[in-house]
Amino acid sequence: MERRRYLVAYDITNDRRLxxxxxxxxxxxxxxxxxxxxxxxxxxxxxxxxxxxxxxxDRDDDSVAxxxxxxxxSSRAVVPEILGRPPTLPxxxxxxx
Amino acid sequence: xxxxxxxxxxxxxxAEPGPEPEPAPLLPARxxxxxxxxxxxxxxxxxxxxxxxNDDTAEGTxxxxxxxxxxxxxxxxxPGVRQVARAFELSSETLGVTAKIDxxxxxxxxxxxxxxKRGRPxxxxxxxxxxxxxxxxxxxxxxxxxxxxxREGVIYFAETGERVTVPITPELEQQTLAAIARARExxxxxxxxxxxxxxxxxxxxxxxxxxxxxxxxxLLHRRTARPRxxxxxxxxxxxxxxxxxxxxxxxxxxxxxVAPRDGEPTRIRPIDISHVAAFGTxxxxxxxxxxxxxxxxxxxxLTRGGRxxxxxxxxxxxxxxxxxxxxxxxEPEALELARTFVIAKIRNQRTxxxxxxxxxxxxxxxxxADAVARARLAPDSDTLRGIEGYAARLYFNAFPAMLRRDLxxxxxxxxxxxxxxxxxxxxxxxxxxxxxxxxxxLTVQAQLIGFDPYWGFYHRPKFGRPALAxxxxxxxxxxxADSVVITALNNGEITSAHVRRIGxxxxxxxxxxxxxxxxxxxxxxxxxxxxxxxxxxxYRRLLDLQPRFLAAVLLGELPAYQGFETR
Numbered sequence: 001m002e003r004r005r006y007l008v009a010y011d012i013t014n015d016r017r018l019x020x021x022x023x024x025x026x027x028x029x030x031x032x033x034x035x036x037x038x039x040x041x042x043x044x045x046x047x048x049x050x051x052x053x054x055x056x057x058d059r060d061d062d063s064v065a066x067x068x069x070x071x072x073x074s075s076r077a078v079v080p081e082i083l084g085r086p087p088t089l090p091x092x093x094x095x096x097x
Numbered sequence: 098x099x100x101x102x103x104x105x106x107x108x109x110x111x112a113e114p115g116p117e118p119e120p121a122p123l124l125p126a127r128x129x130x131x132x133x134x135x136x137x138x139x140x141x142x143x144x145x146x147x148x149x150x151n152d153d154t155a156e157g158t159x160x161x162x163x164x165x166x167x168x169x170x171x172x173x174x175x176p177g178v179r180q181v182a183r184a185f186e187l188s189s190e191t192l193g194v195t196a197k198i199d200x201x202x203x204x205x206x207x208x209x210x211x212x213x214k215r216g217r218p219x220x221x222x223x224x225x226x227x228x229x230x231x232x233x234x235x236x237x238x239x240x241x242x243x244x245x246x247x248r249e250g251v252i253y254f255a256e257t258g259e260r261v262t263v264p265i266t267p268e269l270e271q272q273t274l275a276a277i278a279r280a281r282e283x284x285x286x287x288x289x290x291x292x293x294x295x296x297x298x299x300x301x302x303x304x305x306x307x308x309x310x311x312x313x314x315x316l317l318h319r320r321t322a323r324p325r326x327x328x329x330x331x332x333x334x335x336x337x338x339x340x341x342x343x344x345x346x347x348x349x350x351x352x353x354x355v356a357p358r359d360g361e362p363t364r365i366r367p368i369d370i371s372h373v374a375a376f377g378t379x380x381x382x383x384x385x386x387x388x389x390x391x392x393x394x395x396x397x398x399l400t401r402g403g404r405x406x407x408x409x410x411x412x413x414x415x416x417x418x419x420x421x422x423x424x425x426x427x428e429p430e431a432l433e434l435a436r437t438f439v440i441a442k443i444r445n446q447r448t449x450x451x452x453x454x455x456x457x458x459x460x461x462x463x464x465x466a467d468a469v470a471r472a473r474l475a476p477d478s479d480t481l482r483g484i485e486g487y488a489a490r491l492y493f494n495a496f497p498a499m500l501r502r503d504l505x506x507x508x509x510x511x512x513x514x515x516x517x518x519x520x521x522x523x524x525x526x527x528x529x530x531x532x533x534x535x536x537x538x539l540t541v542q543a544q545l546i547g548f549d550p551y552w553g554f555y556h557r558p559k560f561g562r563p564a565l566a567x568x569x570x571x572x573x574x575x576x577x578a579d580s581v582v583i584t585a586l587n588n589g590e591i592t593s594a595h596v597r598r599i600g601x602x603x604x605x606x607x608x609x610x611x612x613x614x615x616x617x618x619x620x621x622x623x624x625x626x627x628x629x630x631x632x633x634x635x636y637r638r639l640l641d642l643q644p645r646f647l648a649a650v651l652l653g654e655l656p657a658y659q660g661f662e663t664r
Binding site: 040094095097 | 368
């Protein structure tokens with residue numbers, strides 16, 4: 001299962017839902033900026049995330065934008081140019097602590 | 098630990114006098130649909146209890162969620178419809194089937210089942226594929242048995258919003274009854290049907306990684322073409338190693354936190370962990386443990402020194418047939434498997450030496466070739482063990498020939514033949530650790546596939562020793578473990594600073610362990626061309642593939658096990 005990198009950005013109009021969406025996103029990716037996340041996901045994982053977010057947001061007032069940046073570490077992947085504070089990028093490979 | 102049996106036998110059943118013959122369970126219409134689509138898929142799901150979510154099923158679940166809530170996506174009932182019922186369940190002992198119908202439209206004394214499908218109508222004159230027609234016909238037959246007239250059903254295609262009417266003709270009825278009969282017959286058989294040959298259905302199948310259609314068909318000579326790369330897709334998750342003294346794994350909301358004693362805590366996504374390997378005094382909180390087990394992520398426990406203690410995992414898989422075959426294998430059958438493990442190991446030892454030795458070792462290579470020839474004729478396991486021991490002595494005597502001469506260790510202290518408990522030099526300490534990692538990986542794999550990792554065919558079961566994992570590890574010892582030891586030393590990644598002398602033995606420092614783990618994991622990521630299948634795959638994938646082939650042999654799907662050998 002190949003993972004692709006997605007940029008997920010959201011706009012939530014209510015504090016309680018904002019907290020819930022924020023807590024949810026922590027399990028899916030690394031925070032690039034406030035309300036902007038980088039998530040490496042397989043297709044089924046993306047579907048599950050989409051489903052979760054739809055459960056949490058108010059479809060009339062809130063919005064979530066999902067951009068497909070391509071396969072990370074491939075030549076065609078979209079790499080955001082970052083000015084200022086260096087970003088934490090999603091980890092790959094084994095985790096050894 | 099609650100055993101599966103304790104959970105599945107209802108308490109009151111025990112009190113009843115005399116065993117009742119158990120009627121075959123009713124087949125869900127969805128399962129008959131699967132049978133028409135692919136008899137093997139039906140068997141794997143219905144009889145072996147396998148289930149894997151793929152994109153289609155995940156998105157299908159999404160759709161059905163919407164069906165179960167009366168939201169705006171439901172089609173408007175047609176003219177003359179008096180009433181609709183959602184998620185309508187019907188069963189029939191006579192037909193031997195059961196169905197949950199998404200929607201039933203009632204018109205006076207007639208009824209019309211409506212089945213929701215994601216996607217679009219089929220590009221055929223009927224506009225509906227055969228499996229869906231049969232599923233709909235079962236729903237119609239059930240409605241008729243319940244006393245309604247039912248001349249047609251409807252498939253609603255979510256993607257295009259189209260309703261396609263399917264007339265329930267006498268032909269479709271016959272076809273459906275035949276499909277039910279064949280499915281019931283297949284369900285009662287001890288072996289799974291063979292895979293479809295070159296079918297365009299396979300790439301989208303959720304169980305393609307388990308079924309391995311092209312690989313099995315190639316090994317069974319049912320196809321000659323190179324297998325399509327249906328299953329080389331890597332699992333995205335990787336192991337999580339906890340090594341540092343006092344490192345904690347906690348759960349926080351929907352993710353995990355790894356907190357070293359004196360370092361920054363790190364967030365870890367649940368979907369990134371294939372399994373956890375916990376060394377020595379690390380702490381895993383109960384809620385983290387629950388979350389890991391809930392997502393079927395096993396935890397391997399090892400001592401700080403790297404001895405493998407055991408595995409925590411959920412209940413064993415439902416693959417009862419496989420475990421039964423494991424225990425009912427005859428002595429001659431077990432011997433043939435043992436022979437294959439040993440021969441593959443010795444041949445791979447020989448290849449590794451031939452490729453990496455820095456001076457002339459022709460006599461050792463001859464001796465190993467001779468050991469392989471004798472292993473082919475060994476009349477029993479004990480003789481095989483003798484041959485394996487002889488080959489190991491030859492091999493390890495020549496082992497230093499694969500190491501650089503100028504390694505920064507006290508000369509003469511680096512390696513003096515294979516020894517264990519405790520390892521009496523740095524190379525033995527590394528070898529022991531590498532074998533532990535390999536055994537850990539194969540125990541996890543064997544467990545996931547549904548084997549009992551403790552019952553082997555070559556290694557004798559001793560308490561707490563995963564004999565089957567040790568069997569499976571044999572062919573990989575030279576290719577993965579020994580090769581990693583040689584690389585780590587020759588590249589200078591492991592130095593004398595990474596090993597410590599404790600009493601009579603040598604052990605690795607925590608830092609040495611971390612460094613060695615990185616080399617080991619790098620080896621697992623390495624891709625090679627499979628000699629039989631001629632496609633590229635990683636060693637990690639091979640550690641998954643070979644146990645699956647062993648399972649296929651035990652279940653009678655493949656005639657013989659073939660150890661993996663590189664050239």
